[in-house]
Amino acid sequence: MQVGANVAVVGAGWAGMAAAIAHTEAGHNVTVLEAARTLGGRARAVPGVLPDGAPATLDNGQHILIGAYTESLRLMRLVGVNPDAALLRLPLTLQFPNGQGLCLPDLPPPLDALLGIARAKGWSWADKLALLRTATAWQLRGFRCDPGTSVATLCAPLTPRLMAEFIDPLCVSALNTPATEASGQVFLRVLRDSLFSGRGGSNLLLPRVDLGRLFPQAAAQWLAQRGGQVLTGQRVQALQPLAGGRWGLDCKGDTGGTDNTSVPSAVFDHVTLACPSWEAARLVADVGQAPGAAHASTASAWAACAGALRFEAITTVYAHGPGVRLPQPMLALRSQPGQPAQFVFDRGQLDGQHGLLAFVVSASQGDRATTEQQVLQQATVQLGLPPLQPVQTVVEKRATFACTPGLRRPAMQVLPGLTACGDYVDGPYPATLEGAVLSGTAVVRSVGESATA
Structure with missing residues (x-):
């Protein structure tokens, strides 16, 4: 895709705003189309x-x-949000109202984990030794396991107390999936990147402002200052593949709102779908079912994969x-x-x-x-x-x-001139804000790789 291309980003959630920033930094003219009246998607x-x-x-x-x-912190700083002011930084803490549980000290890894486990209140030495032995085994295996392994199976050597007071809350907060159903491999990746990514990597960062102010609203202002547009109340009804990998968009404005700015151009050199997976699946499925559509089987397969997510x-x-x-x-x-x-x-x-x-x-x-x-x-x-x-x-x-073992997730590249981003696309992380923005930032690299392939 040449510099100066007209790019549409469908969706103004965290992934969509990250993608819009990446396209803008690559020199493209960006229009973000958001069906809702509020920016941020599922974090607003x-x-x-x-x-x-x-x-x-x-x-x-x-x-x-x-x-x-x-990546989330980098993007915040880029658009003018100070993470030190907007986020409260605390040591990794999983403590209950009675003070029992784990609290890591401010030390470099793995000393923080070792001392935190040793000091954990309410855990017996049998609990602590079981966690240290199991965590050491995970580290020796490079934080890898069979893709079909669940978190519960992965953590079988741990005691019932550790499962109830450490693994279960950590798993459900990181993967939003119960340990009996959650992917052990994704869980290990989260542990590796948080506990062993360097000092402060495991710190909790709690928002001190609402989620709109934390990133998407500032990102929209950053885009506007560079000639981009963020149009709310604009639902993309259909995608129309055109010659040369270009795309036409059929949009419907929300006449019930106050921002009824029409889409300036219905034809774009590239489209990035940053809407929810079920909406992206609908749009791509319609492309695959159009009479005489090129790449129909590819479109149908991608839509089926995205539509199968639970x-x-x-x-x-x-x-x-x-x-x-x-x-x-x-x-x-x-x-x-x-x-x-x-x-x-x-x-x-x-x-x-x-x-x-x-x-x-x-x-x-x-x-x-x-x-x-x-x-x-x-x-x-x-x-x-x-x-x-x-x-x-x-x-x-x-x-x-649902981040389950062996889950097949749709690829970022959909069709020529059409990409997708979001926390659900193929990647190592569960459905998190970091997974969303990483996929958005990676869109431009994906486009460049597909162009030279």
Whole structure:
């Protein structure tokens, strides 16, 4: 693709904004088309109202970043976000309200893990030695295992306490998939890159601003300053392959909103699909089914692969209590029947919304009302808090793909002039913000490689 090409990026989530930045840096003219009115995709800000009627800024899910997310941090700095101010950096901590659990000290690896495990409260020496032996074995094997291995099988040598208090919460937070169903190989890759990527790689980075301000909104401003456009309320209805690898887009504007700017050009030299996998599968499948379509079998195969992905839900329950403050900004909770949340975050210690707590239920299965009531009761039982008032419960039914053993994920290159990016495309990471932005940044390299192949 020549410098100065007209590029459309379909979707303004984290992957889409990363792809738009990469295309812009490569010298292309970029137009981002977003069906919604809000930037950020599945990591975006949402408005809320506190019990007293005061407005609140929430997120559609409480996200955690880690120090090893080097591409996310690089992009934030590039678009003018200061990670040191926008993120609260803490040592890797998986501690429960009673203080039991793991907290790593600020030391270079592997000393931080060794000392953290040795000091872990509530773990017997049998627990600690089992974890050290197993982790050493993983390291000696290069953090590799058979692709068909589940996390539960991978961790079979560990004790029940370690599974319940360390592996299960770590797995569900990183992969959003229960350990019995989650990919052992992806789990090992996450452990390797977080615990052994250098000092601070395992640190927790908790957002101190809403997810829109953390990256996508600043990215849109960065693009606008360089001639790019981000158009919201523009849903791509269909893709039309044209001669020379160019593409036509059939868009439908949202006439119910305030931003009804029309797409400046319906024909592009290249299109990057940064929309959800099911939407990308729909668009590509339609291309493959068109009469006389070139590359029909390739398009159909890609769409089938993307469409076969299974998804896990995440529920975030926001609740408020006057004067409520947790002993730490984030605590692990004991998830069990009737008490589904695995973590709770004190938004007062993060973004100044005092008394506001965010409870996270990964791999959520219950309905909204039941989950909300169970979490509010869990807060009373496990945190010893007086009854909290519900603020808002957000259910992302397709928050992440189910990261299962041997999962086949669609490729980044779809057809000539058409690529895809997102946390679901083929790659080493689960559905995380870092996986999303890495795929977006890699789009330009993918285009260059396909052009010279």
